[in-house]
Amino acid sequence: MSINSFGHMLRLTTWGESHGPAIGCVVDGCPPGLELDEPWVQRFLDARRPGTSKNVSPRQEPDRVRILSGTYEGRTTGTPIAMMIDNVDARSADYSNLPPRPGHADAAYDAKYGFRDPRGGGRASARETAMRVAGGAVARLVIPEVNIAAAVVEIGGEQDESRWEEMLDEARSGSDSLGAIIECVATGVPIGWGAPIYAKLDAELAAACMGINAVKGVEIGEGFAAGRARGSESMEAKKASGIDGGISTGKAIVVRVAFKPTSSIGIGGRHDPCVGIRGAPVVEAMVALVLADHKLLHRGQCG
Template structure:
């Protein structure tokens, strides 16, 4: 069984590989009548695409999106929305003679499927996250009351932004890489979204972000600090997560995701010295998809 789809009522499915002819996605369950055009989607894709600075992968992908279905005269029709991006700058020869790479999904894909696409990591490549960003742009239309903003909080354990370029230059010079922490805040989430026990809003947010390539940890609100705090400290309103009992409280929802250092060091191919730098738009997209799904679930049960 494969799991390439995400969500309950707002269903997102992605397809394609890093070095295939194209990547794409389908969003099913989107309400009709929402204004949607390619420039709206492109705005978010441009924030994630490679080749924009020396601190990200030099792969030159314009990531020009095409909407293939589900939109008529600028509005969603309620039918599946299909989007596609052509891959135009793949260099598959870089991966022709590489053995399974430590820290990648190469060996585990072999173990599971008995074969794999070695070109750029195939399906396991972070290239796939472009379609998550495209899907997240549609999800944002479902939740216009919510504002979602993510930022890089740390690179290589350093919170001083003035030090980041020097740290990245040092890592590149030593054929090394750095991890990062992304913080995302969703404001305007009404009270009542989420469900007890098995559909907790915070559990779904954590699962969605753990599904992002290279993410190794997620904390919501005070996160692990809650395990070191006293009750009086934890009850402080400034430390709350915006979610109690798996249901939103109306306060801002705060989430942080830890991206591991890029595993592709000292080997062929083109890679990010810190993959987390391009992680903020992806985290935003996954949070948007979860919140939109939970809005529709809440409306379905409670009106």
């Protein structure tokens, strides 16, 4: 069994590989009548795409999205929304003789399937996340009351932005890479989204962000710091992070996501010296998908 779909009522399915002819997604369960066009989706894809600076992968992909179904005259119809992006700058020869890369999914894919697509990591590549961003653009239309904003807050263990450029230059020149931490804040989430026990809002946000390629840790609110705090401290509103008992409280929701350093260092191919730099739009997308899904779940049960 292969799991390539995500969500309950609003469901995202992605398909395609890093060096295949195209990548794409299907968003099912979107309410009808919402204004949706390609420029709306493109604005979020442009924030994630490679080739925009020396600190990200030099792969030149315009990531031009096409909406193939699910809209009529600029509005959603309630039917599945299919979107596709052509891969135009794949260089598969760069990967033809590479051994399995430590820390990457190469060996794990071989062990599971007995066969893998070695070109650029296949489905394990960060290329797949473009379609999560496209799906997140649709999800944002479902939750216009919510504002979602993410940013890099740490690179290579350093929170001082003034040092990041120097650190990245040093890592890149030494064929090395750096990890990063993204912080995402969602405001305007009403009280009541999420469900007790098996569909807690914080648990589903954590699972969604943990499923992003290269992510190794997720914190909600104070996260592990709460485990080191006193009860009188942890009950402060800021530490609750807008979720109690798995249900939103109306306060801001804060999610922090840790991206590991890129595994593909000192070898052929084109890679991000810090993949987390392009992680903020992906984290925003996953948070949007979860919140939109839970808005629809809440509406379905509670009206």
